[in-house]
Amino acid sequence: MGGISVLAQVQLSDGRWAAIRNHHPEELFLWPENLLTTLGMLFLVLVAVAVIAVRLATQPLTLLARAAESLGHDINRPSITETGPREVRRAAEAFNTMQARIQRYVQERTHLLAALSHDLKTPITRMRLRAEMIDDDTVRTALIHNLEEMESMAVEALDYIRGMEGMEKPQRVDLTAILETIQQDCHELNSDVSLDLPPLDPVLLMPQSIKRCLANLIQNAVAYGGHARIGAVQKKKKVLITITDNGPGIPTQDLERVFEPFVRLEDSRNRHTGGTGLGLSIARNIARAHGGDVVLKNGNDGGLIATVILPKKQRTLKKGKHSATV
Secondary structure, X not given: OOOEEEEEEEEOOOOOEEEEXXXXXXXXXXXXXXXXXXXXXXXXXXXXXXXXXXXXXXXXXXXXXXHHHHHOOOOOOOEEEOOOOHHHHHHHHHXXXXXHHHHHHHHHHHHHHHHHHHHHHHHHHHHHHHHOOOOOHHHHHHHHHHHHHHHHHHHHHHHHXXXXXXXXXXXXXXXXXXXXXXXXXXXXXXXXXXXXOOOOOOEEEOHHHHHHHHHHHHHHHHHHHOOEEEEEEEOOOEEEEEEEOOOOOOOHHHOOHHHOOOOOOOOOOOOOOOOOOOHHHHXXXXXHHOOOEEEEEXXXXXXXXXXXXXXXXXXXXXXXXXXXXX
8 A cells, every 4th residue: 555654652651552553645745736836826925025024114214315315415405204113203303303403503604604705895895995095006906906806705605605505496497598698798708608509498496596507617618718618418307518618627636626615726727817716616506406416527638528417307495394204
């Protein structure tokens, strides 16, 4: 008889032996196809449940990581929602508290700098009026030149702060019209600026701020390269505006350093143009306030290429809760 028999014997307390026999037919140990299918389906269900559980567990951490990354570009970004399990709520609350403290810290110092820059204009004006009364032409010219440099630094510092705070109300604007206005202003100053633009859709921007951003980059191209060529590429989610000059370019290791306030490169940029080293910092701050950026690279045939990246859809600038749940 086929199959497997199991025999078990045990001695009882009175000395007798008890035997237990069990026979399993051979068919019981065959591998049926329906059992394999059932196990396969069970395995797939378990994998699906595990994947969903892992995603639900890690989603709050992913949203928190995205919030931390965007905080580096926009200190005034909306705070994240404090919902979910207790540990997640505590992490979100700590993140929002940290963001609020950083905002207060930055605002206090930017307001202080703005007040100093604004208040400096009055004594500078008085000193300039007194300098005009000096009889010695050489001394008078030198003093007036120094006062003009101080006034320029005060004005550019105010522009730098405005670019950081993004105080202007966004509205839908025509980038082509803004660039044509800048080109016309440059032509009136005998600056060589050319446009090669495709049709561009209106974009939600802060118009005066973005004009200042583009004007700074175009003026840099004219000052250091003698000519500015402006192009644009329109993509699905963003617009790229390129400003190319024919100048000496910038050493690769300094392409990021030039965005730091008051940084000037003696070897690659002319120091007799009267700039203060804030133009590129202002341009990048404005672009980042829009959720974009400014990137510099050297051209293959020489010159410098400045690319302004602007998203077509602006994130909400009002303070409030982030739409994603953490």
